[in-house]
Amino acid sequence: MLCVVPLFAETVDDPTPNTLSPAQSLSEEDVATEAQRLREEFQKNRSQKREAESPVSLESKDLDLSHWGPVHPLSGINSLWSSIRTDGEADSFAMRGVDAEQGRGIAFTLDGVPLNQADHVRSQGYTDLHFIIPELVERVDVLRGSSQPSRGDFAAVGSVDVISRRSLPENLALLGTGMASTLRGVAIASVGGDFRPLIGAEFYSSAGPYQNPQGLKRYNLFTRVTHTFDSATELSFTFLGHSSDWKSSGALPARTQGAGGLGSLDSLDPSQGGTSRRYSGVARLSANTGRDQTLSVTAYVTRSEFTIFSNETFFNTDPLRGDEREGLDRRTTIGANGSYRIDQRKSEIGFDTFLGVGLQGDFINRNVYADAARTRISGLADDKIQTKNLSASAEQDIYWTKWLKSVASVRAEYLSFNLEGGAPTTTHATALNGTQGAFVLAPKTAIVVSASKTLDVYVRTGLSYQSNDAKGVLLTGTQDHFLTRISGYEGGLHGRTDALDWEITGFSLGIDRQVNFDPLYESATEVGASSRLGVDARIRYAVLDWLSIEAAMTLTRAKMDNAASGNDAVPLAPTRTASAALIAKHPKGYFGRFGMTQIADRPATMDRTLTATGFMRFDAMLGYRTKSFEISLAALNLFNTNWGELQSVGISKLSNETVAVQDVNFISGTPFNLQASATIFF
Numbered sequence: 006m007l008c009v010v011p012l013f014a015e016t017v018d019d020p021t022p023n024t025l026s027p028a029q030s031l032s033e034e035d036v037a038t039e040a041q042r043l044r045e046e047f048q049k050n051r052s053q054k055r056e057a058e059s060p061v062s063l064e065s066k067d068l069d070l071s072h073w074g075p076v077h078p079l080s081g082i083n084s085l086w087s088s089i090r091t092d093g094e095a096d097s098f099a100m101r102g103v104d105a106e107q108g109r110g111i112a113f114t115l116d117g118v119p120l121n122q123a124d125h126v127r128s129q130g131y132t133d134l135h136f137i138i139p140e141l142v143e144r145v146d147v148l149r150g151s152s153q154p155s156r157g158d159f160a161a162v163g164s165v166d167v168i169s170r171r172s173l174p175e176n177l178a179l180l181g182t183g184m185a186s187t188l189r190g191v192a193i194a195s196v197g198g199d200f201r202p203l204i205g206a207e208f209y210s211s212a213g214p215y216q217n218p219q220g221l222k223r224y225n226l227f228t229r230v231t232h233t234f235d236s237a238t239e240l241s242f243t244f245l246g247h248s249s250d251w252k253s254s255g256a257l258p259a260r261t262q263g264a265g266g267l268g269s270l271d272s273l274d275p276s277q278g279g280t281s282r283r284y285s286g287v288a289r290l291s292a293n294t295g296r297d298q299t300l301s302v303t304a305y306v307t308r309s310e311f312t313i314f315s316n317e318t319f320f321n322t323d324p325l326r327g328d329e330r331e332g333l334d335r336r337t338t339i340g341a342n343g344s345y346r347i348d349q350r351k352s353e354i355g356f357d358t359f360l361g362v363g364l365q366g367d368f369i370n371r372n373v374y375a376d377a378a379r380t381r382i383s384g385l386a387d388d389k390i391q392t393k394n395l396s397a398s399a400e401q402d403i404y405w406t407k408w409l410k411s412v413a414s415v416r417a418e419y420l421s422f423n424l425e426g427g428a429p430t431t432t433h434a435t436a437l438n439g440t441q442g443a444f445v446l447a448p449k450t451a452i453v454v455s456a457s458k459t460l461d462v463y464v465r466t467g468l469s470y471q472s473n474d475a476k477g478v479l480l481t482g483t484q485d486h487f488l489t490r491i492s493g494y495e496g497g498l499h500g501r502t503d504a505l506d507w508e509i510t511g512f513s514l515g516i517d518r519q520v521n522f523d524p525l526y527e528s529a530t531e532v533g534a535s536s537r538l539g540v541d542a543r544i545r546y547a548v549l550d551w552l553s554i555e556a557a558m559t560l561t562r563a564k565m566d567n568a569a570s571g572n573d574a575v576p577l578a579p580t581r582t583a584s585a586a587l588i589a590k591h592p593k594g595y596f597g598r599f600g601m602t603q604i605a606d607r608p609a610t611m612d613r614t615l616t617a618t619g620f621m622r623f624d625a626m627l628g629y630r631t632k633s634f635e636i637s638l639a640a641l642n643l644f645n646t647n648w649g650e651l652q653s654v655g656i657s658k659l660s661n662e663t664v665a666v667q668d669v670n671f672i673s674g675t676p677f678n679l680q681a682s683a684t685i686f687f
């Protein structure tokens with residue numbers, strides 16, 4: 006049967022468990038490897054149980070991502086709505102009625118290392134996950150709401166923590182191909198013992214479905230060495246490398262579609278695209294310092310270089326050469342975090358105490374140029390930005406009885422930026438410089454009542470926050486709103502049996518004023534406060550031991566506060582997102598998935614005169630695995646739905662227009678696409 010971990014933890018077991026045949030002889034290395042596997046499994050289950058008992062909405066899946074398609078670190082996760090990009094840019098996300106764009110509003114981490122990039126040339130909180138090799142993902146924890154003290158900046162409505170593997174039971178080599186000249190190769194080698202090296206490499210290329218071939222080429226490298234000193238202490242060093250280059254058709258205004266217009270896969274400026282480079286090193290020490298006491302310390306450094314060529318206004322600024330912008334973001338990020346947790350019991354009362362600290366500094370060079378077909382015309386921005394943050398958090402869980410639990414937590418964080426705007430440019434007569442800091446104290450509380458062995462009732466409240474772009478803050482004169490505060494209230498029910506796991510949550514969000522800033526076009530706008538009321542629901546039902554159904558839906562009503570009726574819509578705020586899947590993992594090796602992703606029409610402007618069109622897309626996949634090989638076939642966008650992988654609102658002017666027009670811009674998603682792969686295990 007499906008293994009259901011109590012209280013919000015959802016675990017899907019691999020259909021081919023890594024067990025040793027009784028006929029196999031065990032070498033000393035085999036024994037060490039198996040012992041380490043059991044230690045990791047015990048620690049993982051203990052961690053999941055502890056987090057499951059926390060007052061957070063958590064979906065945790067053991068993933069064999071070669072099964073799910075399309076190949077992506079977040080494939081198969083229903084509680085996070087995402088629109089997977091087919092080029093080299095970051096994906097788009099939504100949660101609880103918030104358009105999180107390319108990462109703003111949701112805090113992303115990889116093994117506890119923050120991934121959101123503040124003051125990025127593309128967007129605030131930019132988060133690109135393409136550097137992660139999907140086959141090396143162990144699980145993904147999705148936390149909805151604002152009640153987790155270990156998450157800070159950008160955790161406005163939730164967080165996503167990708168957990169990578171420390172070892173694999175076998176080596177593998179994968180080769181995949183598909184329509185649009187798609188090619189993918191993966192090789193992973195894992196060695197057991199006290200020193201356990203894990204090495205993975207991935208190559209991906211695709212011409213894409215567009216009239217302007219995107220020529221995407223992506224290379225990923227993952228290396229990790231883990232040393233186990235004893236059963237209680239582990240030290241690991243990890244290096245990740247990423248390189249990608251692509252061309253992009255770019256966004257099209259909706260008014261270009263229709264009779265006599267452009268096709269959805271056409272381009273108005275075929276010189277768009279970009280490059281991305283990312284290199285990072287991580288050291289992590291974890292130890293059980295005593296009975297029910299754990300200590301974890303992580304230090305990391307990341308160097309990233311990102312270049313984007315984009316034209317979103319076409320001929321609005323320069324009627325002759327066009328409005329293409331070249332944006333460069335080069336940054337070094339240095340940080341460390343640590344946590345200490347102790348579980349103890351006094352009389353009949355249980356105490357689970359968590360303490361955490363963290364610090365991070367970003368050193369950013371951000372440049373913007375006016376281009377024509379990737380040839381520089383003039384410099385528009387030359388910014389040097391330093392951001393720093395220092396945080397401390399504490400959480401106290403008290404188990405008063407078997408049926409009553411309370412949680413009180415607080416996070417204190419100081420964030421600051423220093424911006425040196427460089428020499429005067431064509432957009433600013435004088436250099437723009439400034440420094441700003443803000444201290445935030447974010448308390449969170451919760452009560453969980455176990456009404457029965459199969460039903461929990463909970464209420465939660467919490468304060469979260471997200472930073473605004475440094476230059477946008479200075480341009481709008483909103484230094485007192487460098488941080489946007491978000492208050493959250495929610496209550497719900499969570500039920501589970503051996504075969505059924507379900508949860509329904511009603512929530513309220515209040516989002517204070519924030520600054521929307523587009524670094525490529527130096528456009529800064531202060532946005533007023535807004536609020537959201539909504540319902541989250543998810544269900545997972547094991548029809549058979551090997552067959553299950555999953556579904557998730559969020560319904561939200563969003564409105565601008567202090568705005569007149571009829572002019573109070575929150576632009577691009579999702580009103581309904583949904584996903585569902587039928588998943589099969591037969592013990593004889595057959596597996597498959599039939600999935601659906603949907604987002605409803607949503608207002609694109611406050612007065613609702615423009616609408617971002619929704620869609621419902623279906624994907625399907627079938628495969629077969631034995632001990633030594635696996636084959637799979639995936640049909641993406643099975644019914645060839647016309648959908649937008651990215652939608653935004655902007656003012657633009659086409660070459661045949663005399664005045665600029667506000668419109669919904671979109672990048673068309675992938676049409677029907679077949680992908681096949683074969684994997685050998687050794």
